[in-house]
Structure formats: C-alpha cells, structure tokens
Amino acid sequence: MVVTGLGAVTAIGRRVEEFWANLTEGVCGIRPVSLFDASSYRTQTAAEVSEIPDDFLSPGQRRRMSRADRMGIVAAAEALAASGLDLSREDPTRIGVILGGGTSGLLDSEDFYARHLAGRKARPSRVLNHLPDAITDRIAQHWSLEGIKSTITTACSSSANAMGYAFDAISSGLADVVITGGSDVLARLTYGGFNSLRSVDPEPCRPFDRERRGLSIGEAAGILVFEEAERARRRGAPVQAEFLGYGVTSDAFHMTAPDPSGAAGGRTIRAALASAGVDAERIDYVNAHGTATPQNDSAETAALKDALGERARRIPVSSIKSMIGHCLCASGAIEAVATVLTVREGTVPPTIHYENPDPACDLDYVPNAAREADVRVAMSNSFAFGGNSTVVVFGRA
Amino acid sequence: MPARGWITGTGAVSPLGRSSEVFYRRLLAGETAIRPMTAEERGGLQATHVARCDGFTPQPELSPMKARRFDRGSQFAIVACCQAIAEARYDVAQDPESIGIALGTGSAGAGALTEFLRVLLTESPEAAPPFHFPNTVANAPASQVSIELKLYGPNVTVTQKDPSAVNALLFASLAIGSGRARAMIAGGVDEWNPVYALGFDRVSALRGEKRASGIVQGEGAFAILLEEESSARTRGARPLAALAGIGIAGVPTEPYRFAPDPRAMARAMKGALAEAGREADGIGLWFPSRDGVHDMDEAEREAAAEVFGSPPPELAVKLAVGEMAASGGGQLVAACRSLSDPEGPFAASGRPRRALVNSFGAGGNFLAVVLESPETAS
Numbered sequence: 001m002v003v004t005g006l007g008a009v010t011a012i013g014r015r016v017e018e019f020w021a022n023l024t025e026g027v028c029g030i031r032p033v034s035l036f037d038a039s040s041y042r043t044q045t046a047a048e049v050s051e052i053p054d055d056f057l058s059p060g061q062r063r064r065m066s067r068a069d070r071m072g073i074v075a076a077a078e079a080l081a082a083s084g085l086d087l088s089r090e091d092p093t094r095i096g097v098i099l100g101g102g103t104s105g106l107l108d109s110e111d112f113y114a115r116h117l118a119g120r121k122a123r124p125s126r127v128l129n130h131l132p133d134a135i136t137d138r139i140a141q142h143w144s145l146e147g148i149k150s151t152i153t154t155a156c157s158s159s160a161n162a163m164g165y166a167f168d169a170i171s172s173g174l175a176d177v178v179i180t181g182g183s184d185v186l187a188r189l190t191y192g193g194f195n196s197l198r199s200v201d202p203e204p205c206r207p208f209d210r211e212r213r214g215l216s217i218g219e220a221a222g223i224l225v226f227e228e229a230e231r232a233r234r235r236g237a238p239v240q241a242e243f244l245g246y247g248v249t250s251d252a253f254h255m256t257a258p259d260p261s262g263a264a265g266g267r268t269i270r271a272a273l274a275s276a277g278v279d280a281e282r283i284d285y286v287n288a289h290g291t292a293t294p295q296n297d298s299a300e301t302a303a304l305k306d307a308l309g310e311r312a313r314r315i316p317v318s319s320i321k322s323m324i325g326h327c328l329c330a331s332g333a334i335e336a337v338a339t340v341l342t343v344r345e346g347t348v349p350p351t352i353h354y355e356n357p358d359p360a361c362d363l364d365y366v367p368n369a370a371r372e373a374d375v376r377v378a379m380s381n382s383f384a385f386g387g388n389s390t391v392v393v394f395g396r397a
Numbered sequence: 398m399p400a401r402g403w404i405t406g407t408g409a410v411s412p413l414g415r416s417s418e419v420f421y422r423r424l425l426a427g428e429t430a431i432r433p434m435t436a437e438e439r440g441g442l443q444a445t446h447v448a449r450c451d452g453f454t455p456q457p458e459l460s461p462m463k464a465r466r467f468d469r470g471s472q473f474a475i476v477a478c479c480q481a482i483a484e485a486r487y488d489v490a491q492d493p494e495s496i497g498i499a500l501g502t503g504s505a506g507a508g509a510l511t512e513f514l515r516v517l518l519t520e521s522p523e524a525a526p527p528f529h530f531p532n533t534v535a536n537a538p539a540s541q542v543s544i545e546l547k548l549y550g551p552n553v554t555v556t557q558k559d560p561s562a563v564n565a566l567l568f569a570s571l572a573i574g575s576g577r578a579r580a581m582i583a584g585g586v587d588e589w590n591p592v593y594a595l596g597f598d599r600v601s602a603l604r605g606e607k608r609a610s611g612i613v614q615g616e617g618a619f620a621i622l623l624e625e626e627s628s629a630r631t632r633g634a635r636p637l638a639a640l641a642g643i644g645i646a647g648v649p650t651e652p653y654r655f656a657p658d659p660r661a662m663a664r665a666m667k668g669a670l671a672e673a674g675r676e677a678d679g680i681g682l683w684f685p686s687r688d689g690v691h692d693m694d695e696a697e698r699e700a701a702a703e704v705f706g707s708p709p710p711e712l713a714v715k716l717a718v719g720e721m722a723a724s725g726g727g728q729l730v731a732a733c734r735s736l737s738d739p740e741g742p743f744a745a746s747g748r749p750r751r752a753l754v755n756s757f758g759a760g761g762n763f764l765a766v767v768l769e770s771p772e773t774a775s
Contacts, residue, residue, distance in 0.1 A: 040521050040522055040523070041522045041523075042522070042523065064651070092649075093646070093647075093664070096647075097647075101556070102534065102535065109596070110514060110518070112596075113511070113514060113515075113518065113592065114518045116592075116595070117515060117518055117519050118519075124596070124599030124600055127595075127596040127599055127600065128596050128597070128600055128652070128653055131503065131556065131652075132535075132556055133556050133557045133558055133652065133760065133762075134652040134653075134760075136557065137558075137650070137651070137652035137760040137761065137762070138651075138652060140647055140649050140761070141649040141650055141651065141652075141761075142649075143649075144649045145647065145649060146646065146647045146648065146649065146661070147645075147647055148567075148645050148647065149557060149645075149647045149760075149761075149762055150555055150557050150564050150567075150568075151555065151556050151557050152553060152554065152555060152556075153502070153534070153535035153536055153554045153555065153556045154534075154535075154536040154552070154553055154554050155534040155535075155536055161553055165553075165568055165571070168568075168571040168572070168574075168575055169571065171575065172571055172574060172575070174645070188514070188517060188518070188522070189510065189513065189514055189517070189533060191522075192513070192517045192522040192525050193513065193525070193527075193530035193533065194530075195522060196513075196522070196523075196525050196526070196527035196530055197527050197530060197531075248497075248551040248552070248553065248572075248577065249494070249497075249549055249550060249551065249552070250497060250498070250540070250543040250544075250548050250549055250550060250551070250552035251543075251544075252493070252543045252544050252546075252547045252548055252549055253544065254544070255531045255532075255537070255540065255541070255544065256531045267494065267549060271577070275575075275577070384534075384536070385531050385534050385536070385537075385540070386531075386534060386536045386537060386539070386540025386541075386543075386552070387540055387543065387544065387552070388536055388540060388552050388553070388554075
C-alpha cells in the first residue's frame with residue numbers, strides 16, 4: 001500500500017512544502033497562546049496555527065465548521081490535489097475517510113459551556129463540534145465520498161491508529177482509497193489538563209534533553225491519501241512512500257505513565273516490524289514520540305533499545321515536537337507526514353532545543369540541525385494516555 | 398479477507414439489567430427500560446425520557462475499593478468485558494499479546510471532562526482537579542479494561558456516531574483477519590451525561606415535549622468476545638454465534654444531520670449479506686436500527702422492503718435500551734444470545750438461525766452485520 005498525497009497545516013507551515021522547509025531549517029513554532037486568554041494558566045506558550053488558508057470555503061461553511069474541521073479540510077484538499085485523483089471518475093463507495101480525533105473542535109464547545117455555566121443563552125450551532133467524528137463526516141461530505149468512515153479516539157495515538165485501520169481496510173478490500181490522518185486543535189481542556197499534571201514546559205519543549213521539563217502543546221492537521229499499490233501504479237499516481245505496516249498494542253500498565261523498562265513500547269515496535277515484514281537492521285530512522293516529559297523520553301529510549309537492539313544506537317532518532325509541539329490526536333498523522341518526507345527527500349529533521357545529554361537518553365537525537373541520510377525504511381512512534389501504543393512503518397517507494 | 402470469527406462470550410451492563418442473559422430475557426419479554434427523566438436529569442431540556450442503568454453496582458466484578466478509581470463508563474466497560482471473558486472461559490494470562498479490545502463510544506470521559514472544565518471555567522485553571530484529566534479521554538474505558546485484564550494486544554476506541562460499537566467490531570475483525578490478534582473484545586460503552594444531553598437537545602436530536610421524532614438516550618456497556626475460529630476450536634471453546642459478514646455505507650451529509658437514504662441503508666445490508674455469502678431469505682431474525690427518528694425509521698422500512706421483500710421477525714433493541722454509540726453492541730449481544738438460545742425466537746419461527754443487525758446513525762453512517770449459528774454455517 002502506498003501514500004499518494006500529503007497535506008499539512010501546522011504552526012510552522014500551512015502547506016507541506018513550507019512545513020518541510022521549516023522543519024529541516026529547525027524553525028520553532030512554539031509561541032505565546034492567542035486562541036484564548038492563557039494568563040491564568042501555569043504556562044502561556046503553544047504551537048498555534050496562525051491563519052488557516054480556507055478561502056475556498058464559503059462563509060456559510062466556515063460558520064458551521066470548527067477550527068479543527070477547517071484545518072482538516074484544508075489539509076485534505078492539499079493531499080487530494082497532490083494525489084492527482086480525479087474524484088469525478090472514481091466510485092465514491094470505494095473511497096473512505098478514517099481519521100484520528102479527540103479534542104477536535106472542543107474550543108467552540110467550551111465557549112458554549114462557559115456561557116451555559118454563567119446562566120447565559122448559548123448558541124447551539126457548534127455545541128457538538130467537539131465530537132471528533134464531525135471532521136470525518138465533513139471530509140466525506142465535502143468530497144461526496146460514500147465509503148467507510150471511522151474515527152479512532154485513542155488520545156495521542158489516535159491518528160496513528162487511524163492510519164493502521166486505513167491500511168487494514170484497504171488490505172482487506174473494504175476500500176481502494178482512504179483519506180487518513182487527523183486534525184486536532186488547542187483547547188482549554190487539554191491546555192489546562194496537561195498544566196494541572198505539571199507536564200507542560202513554560203519554555204519551548206526540549207525532547208531528550210537532561211533538563212527537559214515537559215511538553216509544549218501544539219495543533220495541526222496532517223492528512224495522507226492511502227491507496228492500494230497496484231492501482232496507484234496503474235494510474236501513474238505520484239507515489240510518495242510505501243506504508244509497510246503497523247503495530248498496535250496495549251501497555252496494560254498505567255493510565256498516564258509509560259512502562260519505564262521500555263518493555264511495553266518494545267512490544268509495539270516489534271509488532272510493527274512484524275507487520276511490515278522488516279527486521280530491526282532495516283530501520284534507518286525513527287520519528288520519535290519524544291514529548292519531552294521526563295518519563296516518556298527515557299521510556300521511549302529504553303523501548304527503542306529493547307526492540308531494535310544495537311541498531312538503535314546507529315540510527316538517527318528525532319522529535320519534531322520540539323518545533324510543532326505535541327499535536328495530541330493529530331500528532332501521529334503530522335509526524336507520519338514528516339516521516340514520509342524524510343524517506344522521500346533523504347533528509348532527517350532535527351530535535352531542536354537540545355543542549356544537555358541525559359544518561360537515560362543516550363541515542364543520536366539529531367541535535368539542532370537537519371542531516372542528509374539514506375533513509376529507506378523509517379518508523380514513527382505514538383504513545384497515549386491509557387497505554388495505547390502505535391508504531392507505523394514507511395518505506396521508500 | 399471477509400469478517401469472520403466465532404463469538405464465544407457476551408457481557409452487558411444495560412438499562413435492562415447487568416448481565417447479557419438478564420438483558421436478553423427482558424428484551425424477549427418485551428420490556429423497555431425507557432422511563433421519564435427525573436427533575437434533576439431533565440433540568441431545562443425539552444427531552445422527557447431516558448434509559449439508564451439505574452441502581453448499577455460494579456460488584457462483584459470490582460471491589461468497592463477498586464471501583465472508586467474508575468469513572469462510571471469505565472466501570473460499565475470493565476464489568477461487561479469481565480462477563481464476556483468469563484463466559485468464553487478465555488485464559489488471558491496464557492498469551493496476553495494475542496488478545497485485544499475495540500470499543501465504540503460517543504460519551505466516554507464525559508463526566509470527567511465536564512467536571513474538569515466546569516472548575517476550570519468557573520473557578521480557575523489552577524483549581525481544575527488533575528485527577529479527572531486522564532479520564533477525559535474517550536479511550537479511558539477500553540484502556541482501563543486492558544489494564545485490569547492485562548490485555549497486551551490491540552487496544553482501540555472508535556467514535557463514529559450511533560454505529561460506533563459495530564464499527565469497533567469491524568476493526569476487531571480486521572485485527573483478527575490480519576493476524577494482529579487471535580481474540581478481540583468488541584462492543585461499546587456510553588455514560589449518560591447532562592451536559593451532553595443538553596447539547597443533543599439543542600441540536601434537536603432528542604424526542605421530547607416539543608419533538609415527537611428523535612432519540613431517547615441510553616447508557617451502558619456491551620461486549621462480545623470474537624475469536625479466530627481455528628484457535629477457538631483448538632482451545633475447545635463453545636461458540637454462541639459466528640460472525641459472517643459486515644457491510645458499511647456512507648452518505649455525504651452534515652455531521653449531525655440524519656440522512657434517511659434507503660438506498661445507502663440497503664447497500665450496507667446487502668454488503669453484509671454478500672460478504673456472508675447469503676441471500677436475504679436465509680435471515681431468520683432481524684435487528685432493525687429503529688430508534689424513534691421518524692424519517693430514519695421510515696427509510697429503514699423501505700430498505701428492508703427492498704432487501705427482504707417481506708422482512709423476517711424482528712427485535713428492536715434500541716426501543717428497549719435507548720440510542721447511543723454503544724447501542725449496536727446491545728444488538729450484537731442480543732443477536733448472539735438468541736442464536737445460541739435453544740428456545741427463543743428461532744425455535745418459535747423455525748427460520749434459519751441467522752441474524753441481520755442494522756446499526757445506522759446520524760451523519761450518514763450505516764453498518765450492518767450478519768451473525769449465524771455455527772451449525773447453520775456448516
């Protein structure tokens with residue numbers, strides 16, 4: 001199965017090209033929060049998308065849609081255009097939409113709830129926008145698609161899982177093409193929630209650094225067009241990369257803490273390698289979950305060593321969350337977009353803000369500057385609250 | 398790679414009782430758990446009715462000490478999943494990596510989410526209780542089940558309107574078909590929440606004093622254990638039913654608008670039958686999606702007329718336990734129990750022991766499932 005289109009809306013680029021240029025330049029998108037008044041929170045920074053290029057939507061459409069809907073539609077439009085699919089000639093029942101979601105348009109629903117709590121009349125039009133399946137339905141609606149629709153809600157691994165579901169749906173013959181990925185935006189709930197757990201760094205996050213103090217929250221839409229390989233080749237599609245396989249497992253350890261031994265994460269990586277049919281020696285790059293919380297980065301390092309053995313020490317591992325923040329339910333998708341571009345372009349994006357080596361994180365994290373590398377097979381890790389772990393594997397086309 | 402597998406266990410925490418057997422018996426007896434809302438539940442809603450798991454207690458599956466750690470939805474899910482594993486006599490510890498879970502939900506985490514936000518919005522972000530935040534995620538119930546039962550296999554939560562639980566079964570069947578797991582708990586979980594009810598009431602989804610057409614909200618958890626057939630045989634499992642096919646159809650529409658499209662509904666039903674390799678006249682019992690949304694119910698009648706001609710005997714589960722993302726799980730549990738019931742509706746009608754389950758929802762999301770008795774299959 002192959003990837004024939006990519007779309008990205010992030011704090012450092014509202015199109016794939018701009019995103020990639022800034023990613024490889026090491027541009028940081030973490031800035032003061034502007035979407036709501038953050039002055040009473042413990043921290044005040046996040047990786048926000050500054051302006052959503054949604055001019056092609058009518059004013060009425062924009063009014064009905066949440067911020068997450070609009071970002072998702074923009075990224076899907078870019079991905080579909082890149083794929084070269086002529087939807088007017090396709091069977092709409094064979095094209096599906098499978099996304100990951102969670103926070104979604106909660107920001108709107110929070111406004112409704114705040115007014116309701118204050119005893120004021122609240123406009124109902126966008127009250128249900130936070131239900132994450134809305135974006136999936138809207139993308140299908142926008143392009144008149146009639147195939148499988150599904151939304152995975154496994155918190156921070158949602159959109160990675162969605163790609164896995166898309167892969168299984170195409171492999172089993174349920175669909176020919178699936179628009180997959182996710183769109184998730186900043187909201188008071190997640191911002192306040194991670195702050196309440198003291199998991200947010202007041203400064204831009206520093207993955208794998210000894211002085212790391214937590215994550216930076218981000219928002220993004222990342223959309224990928226998955227297509228059955230033979231069909232894509234027949235129509236001369238611009239194949240970006242191959243989706244080789246994925247692993248999805250349960251830590252069964254703790255609701256918020258990762259297994260520090262790395263055994264749980266190691267199981268997910270091994271499941272992904274088995275699904276992709278590659279051994280550890282063939283992995284050339286890891287796009288890490290790398291949230292910059294003290295617990296995640298050391299547990300993830302241990303998991304990489306557990307599953308990849310000596311290979312883990314010989315390959316680049318980087319966290320683009322240092323630039324675009326932790327985009328929560330969209331992080332798996334936007335990081336998959338970056339992983340596909342890494343495979344396609346032969347450039348590894350850096351982990352920025354990296355200064356102090358940590359003995360518990362002793363791999364090559366590509367500090368502060370991008371690097372040329374011959375990446376034939378790459379994997380991307382996503383770990384979530386609940387111990388929902390997913391690893392996806394891409395290969396050069 | 399069609400959806401296949403044996404169903405070897407069921408569990409239910411439902412408005413009609415907290416075991417799949419009680420739920421099924423009361424359903425067959427024609428009971429409904431739909432009742433008028435209390436004044437407290439109703440608040441300022443125009444909606445008048447609800448179906449809830451009144452008097453639910455998590456014992457004996459969870460001790461009182463332990464139960465306190467979980468929110469209502471997670472308690473529902475843990476109890477229902479424990480029941481399914483127990484009925485199947487499945488030994489998780491023997492190979493924890495081979496068993497996973499996929500639940501559908503529309504409301505899991507609602508209690509924690511609305512409480513966390515209430516404090517954040519009315520007091521201050523610093524006052525918001527950190528204890529609640531991890532439970533605001535929709536995957537909390539399935540993940541708590543995986544932690545409780547030590548399931549190391551795939552762990553996924555699906556939210557796609559009313560048929561979320563059947564969508565989760567689809568994921569589960571793919572996980573088994575692709576060799577990612579040999580057994581998957583599949584089903585759904587929902588908790589009734591007053592703020593969510595307000596949202597649905599405001600978008601005109603609920604039946605009440607101002608609207609004759611609309612859903613009555615339910616709550617609960619339903620679980621089935623789906624196993625890869627040959628490994629289930631090897632361990633000597635007794636199947637309640639076999640999964641034979643799943644059909645899915647989408648209609649492009651606004652996310653919270655109903656799309657009463659009989660052609661798309663029929664496409665989902667025929668898709669399930671085609672995958673099962675069966676004709677419509679081989680269906681002995683039909684589980685319609687009927688839930689009180691008039692034009693959707695009417696469209697389903699048209700679809701059934703197209704697919705069946707004259708529809709077989711039916712059991713309308715949602716009219717007994719309410720509508721929710723988990724309701725398809727209730728239909729699946731009821732179908733499995735009736736297929737394995739030596740008396741019951743199949744014995745009464747003498748029709749083939751094969752059921753069609755429709756699970757249709759807002760936003761143009763339609764799924765259908767064919768389940769059959771393993772003897773009928775062979």
